[in-house]
Amino acid sequence: MSTTRSQERCPFRSPRDLFHDFVEVRGQDGLVYSKELHGWVLSRYDDIIQVLDQPDLFSSRPTVPDPPPQAQEMFRDKVPLRGTLIGIDNPDHDRLKLSVSSFFVPRRLQRFEPLIRKLANELIDEFVNLGTVNIKLHFALPLPLKTIAAVGLAFFGGHPDLATGSHEEKLQALFDLHAHCAELIQMRRDDRRDDLIMVMTDFKHLSMLPGLMLAGHETTTNLLSMGLAHLLHTGTYEKAQEDDASRAAALEELFRFESAITGMPRLVTKECTLAGQPLHEGDHLFVAYNSGSRDEKYFPRGDNLELHRMTTKQHLGFGRGVHACLGAPLARLLLRTELxxxxxxxxxxxFVTPYSELEYLPIGEGRGLENLQVGWDLSQVTAKPLPQATTTRAWVSKVAKDIICFTLRAPSSEELPPWTPGSHIDIQVGELGWRQYSLCSSSSNNESWEISVLLESHGSGGSAFLHSTAFEGTDFLTRGPRNHFPLAEADQYIFIAGGIGITPIRLMLHDVKERGSQHHVYYLGSNRDSMAFVNEIEQLGTNATIHSSAELGRLDLSFLSKVDAATTKIYCCGPPQLNSAVEAICSTLPVGVLRVEKFVNDVILGSNMVNRLVEVKLARSGMVILVPPEKSILEVLNEQGAGIISTCQKGTCGTCEVQVLEGIPEHRDTVLTKEEKAQNRSMMVCVSRCMGSSLLLDF
Known part of the structure; x- marks a missing residue:
């Protein structure tokens, strides 16, 4: 260990004095060694960035200590030895993180906001009439756990408490938990659901689960309780709560002001010099995120809470780089909804307990209050709002062999949420969870939805559940609608529908017919008896080709490669073999001509692309900026005061997504799907650039 006696004194003993200690340490030359923090303390923003941007030189392994040799043998093939993602270095780290990062894109997570709101209201119902509560214990703590369960980690329910019992009981509970998780990961290969486990595929994914629990639970719990305390203490609570935009801005300043992560350890892997301090292989560092986010060099008046702070630098509340917090987008959504x-x-x-009497947890990697007792005006307690899901009543009809059409209406004759061609809804299928089905009725009718469900004998059980409960007047819970298969403007359309894939195409046909657009549909099926709405489609006359493979064999679709790409859009929905065949035929067409409805995200990482000078125009302000090769679009935009959030700055978290109005982005992220990249409607400005010379952004 490279240390000297004179450098060993660093207080870091009193939680209340933590930020005062950081001010003193930042003011000293070089690095200061702290026994309390078990390493050299990196307190200045620049030093922290230097370490976080060099994960090969400064390893994250000490974040999760290696188990003793006897435990390693016991864990073998049962529990991953590196117990969480933040303690895993490359190449495994990036492989595991990239496999799930698409799930955490803020735009996609937004679908869980109604559910989080429902869970939050249910918790408040339990204490709202009391007038006072420990809001950390009864709200900030249980809500993240409930959210994690709902979003995709529900398998933790019903398993033994790992913090209780004898050593042997705890160990067995750990084995049981991981075995259960491994079983669910295996099941998701066949049983597709709208949850996080669906994108996990192997044993090493188990190492991510503790980290996801921490990111979504402990840190979020502490962020809410500390944030509420600071807002109430500074008299800025009402200002922060004006609307969603003010809540989002206030949260970013709270993350900067006092994150739930004091800092993280790092291990030096080879000799180097940092801030003038020689370091040797095996030396330990403590990377103090909370100190860097108050560094006066980049955050003037850093010890003040300023809700509308303008800065060109990203705070370190969720870390940075490859080990940036994967769950940050979910934490932002959860906290914004909680507030x-x-x-x-x-x-x-x-406050019930005065601010000056609030006690913090002992200093360590995490940061949080012990408790937070608050009160409110009982005379103005509000009623519980509407639930997040819509109750719909079904009318059913058989439309083909093994296919039932459900007409769904709100029981109270309310209007249903609007939808557009290509939309789908989620429908609850008992204890199996939720399944997604395309809407196939006219979007001009806001009183009912129609979905058609094929009974799949080897499916996951959702279609069997719906077929077994297909009675007039049955009530279902539904969510949505959402649209990942939108119908774009074109002079003419070609639709390819295979089997049950006719469902979204049917609604598109209604739309283009009403518009008077030229169109032709090729409806493929094994035989007419199995093809839903075949008579209706046949009535389109010369605009429809009905093809039964049992009678006519395979349809030759090679003509698709010769369509007029300037005027034509091709939409395809069907089984994987059909989708793949159409994609292969259309591979020579310009990007965006073909749209395919499917559930696979193709991740493309353009790590070897050359940076060029880019001209970026901002539609809202009219500003034109030049982005040099050595800087990202994100950096230059934020230098102009844009304030765009980016947690990872590596194209893996999705927080910096910006809408593109003109120009073709050069996509280098790993979160947008192939289809979304083909649409060129948005880009991740932390890494992506431009295929041409300029972009027009909605900013």
Missing amino acids: SVIKERLTDLR
């Missing part, structure tokens, strides 16, 4: 529900339900929120 909104608290504002709606708990009027005139105030």
